[in-house]
Amino acid sequence: MKESGKGPRVHITKRPEISKAQAFLIRAVALVLAIVVCAVVTYLLTGDDPGSVFKTIWEGSFGSSRRTWVLLQNVSILLIISLAMAPAFRMRFWNIGGEGQVMIGVLATASCMIMLSGKVPEPALIFIEIAAAVVAGAIWAAIPAFFKSRWNTNETLFTLMMNYVATQLVAYFIIIWESPRGSGKIGIINQSTQAGWLPQIGQYKYLLTVIVAAVLTVFIYIYMNYGKHGYELAVVGESERTAKYVGIKVGRVIIRTMLLSGAICGLAGALMVAGTDHTMTTTLAGGRGFTAVMVAWMAKFNPLGMIFTSFLLAFLQKGAGEVATQFGLNQSFSDILSSIIIFFLIGCEFFIQYRFVFRKEAK
Amino acid sequence: MKKFIAIAMSALMAVSFSAAVYADDEAVEIPEDFKAGFIFLHDENSTYDLNFINAAKQAAENLGMSEDQIILKTNVPEGQECYEEAMDMADQGCGIVFADSFGHEDYMIQAAAEVPEVHFCHATGTKAHTQGLDNYHNAFASIYEGRFLAGVAAGMKLNEMIENGEISEDEAKIGYVGAFTYAEVISGFTSFFLGARHECPSATMEVTFTGSWYDETAEKEGANTLIEDGCVLISQHADSMGAPTACEAAGVPDVSYNGSTIDAAPNTYLISSKIDWTPYFEYAIKAAVAGDPIEADWTGTIATDSVQLTDLNEDVAAEGTAEEIEAVKAALEDGSMHVFDTAAFTVGGEELTEDFQADVDDDPDYAPDTEVVSDGYFHESEYRSAPYFGLFYDEEGNGNPIDGITLLDVAF
Numbered sequence: 001m002k003e004s005g006k007g008p009r010v011h012i013t014k015r016p017e018i019s020k021a022q023a024f025l026i027r028a029v030a031l032v033l034a035i036v037v038c039a040v041v042t043y044l045l046t047g048d049d050p051g052s053v054f055k056t057i058w059e060g061s062f063g064s065s066r067r068t069w070v071l072l073q074n075v076s077i078l079l080i081i082s083l084a085m086a087p088a089f090r091m092r093f094w095n096i097g098g099e100g101q102v103m104i105g106v107l108a109t110a111s112c113m114i115m116l117s118g119k120v121p122e123p124a125l126i127f128i129e130i131a132a133a134v135v136a137g138a139i140w141a142a143i144p145a146f147f148k149s150r151w152n153t154n155e156t157l158f159t160l161m162m163n164y165v166a167t168q169l170v171a172y173f174i175i176i177w178e179s180p181r182g183s184g185k186i187g188i189i190n191q192s193t194q195a196g197w198l199p200q201i202g203q204y205k206y207l208l209t210v211i212v213a214a215v216l217t218v219f220i221y222i223y224m225n226y227g228k229h230g231y232e233l234a235v236v237g238e239s240e241r242t243a244k245y246v247g248i249k250v251g252r253v254i255i256r257t258m259l260l261s262g263a264i265c266g267l268a269g270a271l272m273v274a275g276t277d278h279t280m281t282t283t284l285a286g287g288r289g290f291t292a293v294m295v296a297w298m299a300k301f302n303p304l305g306m307i308f309t310s311f312l313l314a315f316l317q318k319g320a321g322e323v324a325t326q327f328g329l330n331q332s333f334s335d336i337l338s339s340i341i342i343f344f345l346i347g348c349e350f351f352i353q354y355r356f357v358f359r360k361e362a363k
Numbered sequence: 364m365k366k367f368i369a370i371a372m373s374a375l376m377a378v379s380f381s382a383a384v385y386a387d388d389e390a391v392e393i394p395e396d397f398k399a400g401f402i403f404l405h406d407e408n409s410t411y412d413l414n415f416i417n418a419a420k421q422a423a424e425n426l427g428m429s430e431d432q433i434i435l436k437t438n439v440p441e442g443q444e445c446y447e448e449a450m451d452m453a454d455q456g457c458g459i460v461f462a463d464s465f466g467h468e469d470y471m472i473q474a475a476a477e478v479p480e481v482h483f484c485h486a487t488g489t490k491a492h493t494q495g496l497d498n499y500h501n502a503f504a505s506i507y508e509g510r511f512l513a514g515v516a517a518g519m520k521l522n523e524m525i526e527n528g529e530i531s532e533d534e535a536k537i538g539y540v541g542a543f544t545y546a547e548v549i550s551g552f553t554s555f556f557l558g559a560r561h562e563c564p565s566a567t568m569e570v571t572f573t574g575s576w577y578d579e580t581a582e583k584e585g586a587n588t589l590i591e592d593g594c595v596l597i598s599q600h601a602d603s604m605g606a607p608t609a610c611e612a613a614g615v616p617d618v619s620y621n622g623s624t625i626d627a628a629p630n631t632y633l634i635s636s637k638i639d640w641t642p643y644f645e646y647a648i649k650a651a652v653a654g655d656p657i658e659a660d661w662t663g664t665i666a667t668d669s670v671q672l673t674d675l676n677e678d679v680a681a682e683g684t685a686e687e688i689e690a691v692k693a694a695l696e697d698g699s700m701h702v703f704d705t706a707a708f709t710v711g712g713e714e715l716t717e718d719f720q721a722d723v724d725d726d727p728d729y730a731p732d733t734e735v736v737s738d739g740y741f742h743e744s745e746y747r748s749a750p751y752f753g754l755f756y757d758e759e760g761n762g763n764p765i766d767g768i769t770l771l772d773v774a775f
Contacts, residue, residue, distance in 0.1 A: 064451070064454050066447070066450060066451060066454055067451065070447050171574070175574075175774075179725075179727055179729075180489060180545075180546070180722070180725065180729060181544075181545070181546075181722070181729045181753065182543050182544040182545035182546060182548070182549070182753065182754075183465060183543060183545045184542075184543045184545070184574065184575075185441065185465060185466045187466070187468065187469045188469035188470070188473070191469055191472075191473075276443045277442045277443040278443075279441075279442055279469070281440070281441055281442060281466070283440055283442075284442060286440070321436070321438070324437060324438075325434060325435060325436050325437075328430075328435070330406060330407070331406055331437060331438050
């Protein structure tokens with residue numbers, strides 16, 4: 001290269017500090033750009049009017065009070081699983097086993113509802129099934145944590161593999177409890193007796209889930225920001241050596257945190273089986289254990305921010321389904337739109353962390 | 364250029380039989396504000412759902428309904444979402460809602476109980492005849508007859524291979540890739556096998572199960588395992604292109620399901636049977652508009668044009684196959700022949716007797732509850748539309764197929 005003594009024309013440098021307003025502005029610009037790109041892509045690929053596509057996305061979530069409730073339910077479940085992810089990620093423990101932790105909670109709840117139906121009083125059954133789901137989820141998450149703290153195994157692979165184990169266990173028990181024979185389906189559990197079903201608050205099917213999500217959000221926010229546990233998490237996340245130096249028992253923190261994560265995931269499973277779906281399928285978690293990682297990450301593990309990010313993802317997904325139906329497009333098209341928006345939102349974080357410096361031309 | 368000639372057998376059938384069925388049907392005008400909703404488990408990438416989607420569009424066209432009058436919702440899982448979609452369609456003013464997957468049933472019943480003024484129709488379900496809801500209905504078709512006819516084509520192909528000296532009589536072994544050990548699958552492969560053995564008496568069959576209705580890798584692997592095991596002809600009851608593509612790669616003839624797979628397997632595809640749901644959709648929508656009751660259990664037949672054979676591949680099929688299928692079909696039609704003729708098969712070396720009971724009504728213990736053998740044949744899809752010709756369970760609880768068929772695994 002020719003030596004000019006001037007340095008490159010453009011270089012990237014880390015921003016020293018950025019105000020909240022500035023960061024917000026960058027995100028807003030990203031969102032607007034994302035919508036513009038979506039509109040262009042829509043028009044080029046389908047010839048449909050982008051305006052009506054966006055209107056349809058909106059109607060997918062807010063077209064009727066039923067749809068809004070369904071959206072709130074979806075947001076709540078996604079938010080609960082994301083809240084479970086946050087503490088572990090704060091301490092740089094890459095738990096991608098949310099899916100499996102939910103599924104094992106699903107299995108625990110369903111097995112209580114099937115095995116104990118009619119054998120114990122209704123309130124006891126509900127208590128037992130929720131306790132079972134919470135404990136099952138906690139144990140499922142604590143296993144990789146224990147191996148990590150004892151033998152420093154790779155938690156990413158371990159938690160990932162535990163997902164498949166949990167899903168296959170669910171598949172196994174579906175075959176055992178299937179009805180009718182050979183169908184590979186168990187249908188609605190206790191449809192006639194409603195044994196083990198969580199109570200419905202008034203006429204609102206999904207209100208209970210929404211309330212649980214709200215309470216958990218506040219709890220996790222306080223846990224992570226105002227408690228000793230939250231502080232220890234942050235220190236372990238920053239530097240394990242520092243943590244050890246100041247006398248934090250790292251292994252214990254890891255196991256304790258994962259017990260909490262797993263317990264919340266298990267609770268999410270219980271809410272799905274006993275609260276809304278009343279069945280068990282291998283796809284009940286539907287990838288939300290993974291989506292939750294994105295939700296938590298996009299919100300920088302801030303529980304209040306996660307309300308927004310989980311809302312955004314659930315909203316886009318509902319809208320995507322509605323677009324596919326109204327315009328006769330394949331569901332994949334709507335996934336393209338959601339992905340463009342998410343790509344811009346994640347990508348803009350780069351511009352919040354870094355800035356481009358242009359070389360001033362010498363006179 | 365494609366070398367095959369598509370035989371329009373179904374079209375012939377439509378002319379010869381359906382005229383009689385629909386002749387006394389009054390033309391029903393569908394009002395412009397009447398809507399029909401359709402719930403599908405997957406999208407058009409699944410042959411099963413594609414078959415339903417096409418039928419929904421065709422029925423709407425035949426009835427003169429505009430695009431705005433039908434709502435098609437794909438990728439609806441077998442959970443709470445099905446109930447939500449069904450209710451959402453009722454909210455949007457649908458007078459009738461259809462769902463296509465077995466696991467949707469309980470959620471359709473839930474919706475039907477809440478909205479009595481809307482009809483909820485569920486294909487392949489088993490509970491309508493005992494549920495007691497006026498607005499909840501099941502439907503299926505006598506697809507075992509279509510399977511039997513496809514089996515005739517397979518049997519003739521085996522005969523051709525024997526005559527050409529490619530295989531000996533004892534090597535006439537068919538392979539079958541099934542999804543679950545579910546009555547619908549059992550009834551399907553048994554009728555297919557009986558059709559093949561009707562032509563080729565030395566035929567035997569091996570069956571493997573994938574444990575999924577749609578798992579391309581497992582279906583491909585299943586087909587390959589069977590081929591390695593010495594099967595010289597393959598058929599399947601699962602919804603991906605796994606088996607047809609495995610057969611094309613191995614050069615083994617394949618009898619397909621849910622529609623023609625000739626584009627993916629031009630050198631090995633033989634014939635396919637499928638259920639055409641268009642007649643049912645038309646029947647149910649017309650009844651809903653006219654305010655007539657819809658049957659709790661509707662079974663489509665060859666006569667209603669619900670059971671069809673598609674695209675006999677002349678390049679692969681043995682000579683005279685089309686004529687033989689027509690002859691057998693005529694015999695099935697006039698009742699001189701029955702697919703599950705008790706003289707045509709044995710279970711554990713013995714023929715079925717009239718006191719044999721099948722599990723027709725829904726109950727958690729799978730208790731046999733209905734006598735289904737009379738007049739010398741097993742009456743399939745008569746006591747409810749969904750098939751109930753299942754495995755035969757011995758005292759230890761082991762399920763057995765009819766003699767001549769071997770199950771390689773029964774894990775699912």
